[in-house]
Amino acid sequence: MSKVQYLTQEGYDKLEAELKDLKSRGRREIAADIAEARAKGDLSENAEYDAAKEAQGHLEDRITKLEDALAHARVLDTKDLDLSKVRVLTTVTILNKNVGKEMKYTLVSANEADFAAGKISIDSPIGKALLGREIGETVEVEVPAGKLELEVKNIEI
Incomplete structure (x- = not known):
């Protein structure tokens, strides 16, 4: 279980905006990169595909961290x-x-x-x-x- 994150309203809004952007634009761009790399042939020797999949992993990790932070956030006045x-x-x-x-x-x-x-x-x-x-x-x-x-x-x- 994560500990409580105390945030300003501005900080909360910033994290929420980043999460929304990563879930929409970020995922869309990674999917396009993976599709483009896949179209180039053999995946076992395709460095672009490996890089795109690694980037996807980093993106999903950041999304998970942001969701966790927002779920445990307390906005202070x-x-x-x-x-x-x-x-x-x-x-x-x-x-x-x-x-x-x-x-x-x-x-x-x-x-x-x-x-x-x-x-x-x-x-x-x-x-x-x-x-x-x-x-x-x-x-x-x-x-x-x-x-x-x-x-x-x-x-x-």
Whole structure:
């Protein structure tokens, strides 16, 4: 059984749109690729057919993952969030004490994570370490680059 995925309405809609696209356009394109490869003759030595079947497997895997994520999704309204602690969908300003730099991240589910947009997964090392923390708390977190010491400076929506 999958765990609950907390999403914004925007994140839910994005996943739903991707699923709809993959089920319609994606499947149609893969079927056309397979038919075209099949028409080229002997399937036992047909690299195009093998590639198309592999692509079909990846597509169906992604569809299954999206269906599972949406089935276990809970859409949260940011107006209802308690800002006394770092929670999913809150934006937290942290001070990296190692380098003296402030950073701002929004904690989201893995499906909505986008580091370039400042959205980190609650399943990431930093996300896990920050969950449940209050303003003023300092936490140490182990990341691939080493150990970070982070202080929670602000929590907002």
